[in-house]
Amino acid sequence: MPAKLIAPGTATDRAAHRDPNVLRWLGAYAASMAGDGVYYVALSWAAVQAGSPAQAGLVMSVSALPRAVLMLGGGVVADRFGPRRVVIGSDAVRCVAVLAVAALLFLTGLGLWPLAALALVFGTVDAVFVPAVGALPARITGRGQLARVQGMRGLAYRFAVIFGAPLGGLAVAFGGAATAFGLAGLLIAISVPLLISLRVRELPPDDRAAGATAVGTMAAGTPTTETRTTETRTTETRTTETRTTETPTTAWRDLVTGLRYIRRHRVLAPLMLATALGDLGFVAPLNVGLTLLADERGWAASGMGWVLAGFGVGAGIASMTLTVRGRLPYAGRVAGYSIIAGSVAIGALAYVPGVLAAVGVALLIGLLAGLSGAVCGALLQTHSDPAYLGRVTAVSSLVSLGFAPLSMPLSAAAIGAWGTGPVFVVSAVVCGLGGGIALGVRELRRAELPH
Structure with a gap:
């Protein structure tokens, strides 16, 4: 469907929290x-x-498998067809799939095959949905507002987590799985008309060239600019006319060019490595590690819930800070120092004496991890050419959603062999290496968010 375009100098100049276009996207x-x-x-x-x-x-x-395997291709799809169109299609497919399974369960009862098929559909759609979601903010607001949008997105996600899981539990308790799936489909359906009403910004000519013409040049080595000299008889002078020709590209060339773009970028390349190490050191302790730690200390499920709540509150405060301020000075340094400080807190979590202290440490972890994640996300948004944002987001998400979860079984086995303390410390060291890279690479350390 054709996108509604933002006129230059209008909605993109508004503060994001006062822009109806951004608020519609946030609601969706x-x-x-x-x-x-x-x-x-x-x-x-x-x-x-x-x-x-x-x-x-x-x-x-x-x-998990289709999400990890197809994520890079999903980034190409988002950049080729436009993130708005891809997000609308993704949510529509997810809505129809979950409502279909709800109807099937209501008519025939529980079965593993429909559930497995639904999970496969969700994983496949996520592979294109996640990169498109990451690429969409740059099309609906100005660059100076992208950091604030990142904070607003973090708040919306926290709200969805706090609201969605308990609501799902209530739906299962009172109506069974079919009712819960139906409710999930209806919530996803709400996003579709909001997304359709979005107005998007056209890519500038230079970004379009980067995303289309330059792809053919870099990947295939085909010249895309030809210069021809014509002679003007009346003035007996020579004029030079430069004509740009777009070279047809393939999805594979787009993918290769996107990866090359990231590898050669002085900010994005070290930023990807820093966030990857941060995720690898963070995911296992705050998921399977926390469960095993609570069991080892006798905190029970309620104690683990309080610790997770402390983490959520800290992350929410970080998102709120970026939402209110709009930007943070010395963004590269803030990201590096917060990753390192957060890694120290992760290592300390395994040695706290009781639940109350663990909640305090978890709040600190959430604050620091939320701050570093929001700042790194904002740097990714503002330092990427919009034409490449789908592919850039895909690479970044592949690490956090694809590779990092693979460390959880290994961490669980390591905790069984050596205990929680050593494994949390090793995870903290891995996470801290990400902060070291952020501070050690000059271009990333000096990276700033736009005004």
Whole structure:
């Protein structure tokens, strides 16, 4: 469907928190993420009821493979067809799929195959949805507002997590899996008309050239600019006419060019490495590690819940800070120091004496990790050419959503062999290396967010 375009000098100049266009996008994102929260609760409960624990675990992990394998291709799709169109299509497909399974479960009862098929669809769609979501803010607001939008997105995500999971639990308790899936579909459906109403900014001519013409040049070595000299008889002078010709490209060339663009970028390349190490050191301790730590210390599920709540509050404060301020000075340094400080807090979490202290440390981890994540995300948004943002987001998301979760089984096995303390410390060291790279690479250390 044709996109509504933003006229130059209008909506892109507004503060993001006062821009109806940005607020519509934020509402769509929050509704979609809340639907995700309900969906995951319904899927896990239905899978446990329909099969053995091993089968339920398999159903829950089905979506991870297509998401990891197809994520880079999803970035190409987002850049080729436009992030708005891809996000609308993704949410529409997810809505139809989850409502279809809700109807099937209501008519025939629980079964593993429909659940596995739904998880496969969600994982495949996520591979294009995630890069498109990352590329969309640059099309709906100005560069100076992207940091604030990143903070607003973090707040919307926290709201969706707090709202979605309990709502899914209530839907399962009162109406079963079919009702919960139906509710998830309706929440996702709310996002579609909001996304359709978005007005998007056309890429500037130089960005279009970077995304299309330059792709053919860099990937295929085909010249895209030809210069021809024509002679003007009346003035007996020579004029030079430069004509730019767009070279047809393939999806593979787009992908290769996007990866080359990231590798050669003086800010994005070290930023990707820093965030990858930060994610690898963060994901395992705050997921499987925290569960095992709570069991080891006798904190029970309620204690673990309080620790997770402390983390969520800290992350929410970080997002609120960026939302209110709009930007932070010395962004590269802030990212590096907050990653290092957060890594120290991760290592300390395994040695706190009780639940209350653990909640305090978790709040600090959430604050520092949320701050570094928001600043790194804002730097990624503002230092990438809009024509490449889908592919840049895909590479960044591939690490956090694809590779980092693979460390969880290894961390669980390591905790079983050596205990929580050593594993948390090793994870903290890995995370701290990301901060070291952020501070050690001159271009990233001096990177700033636009005014």
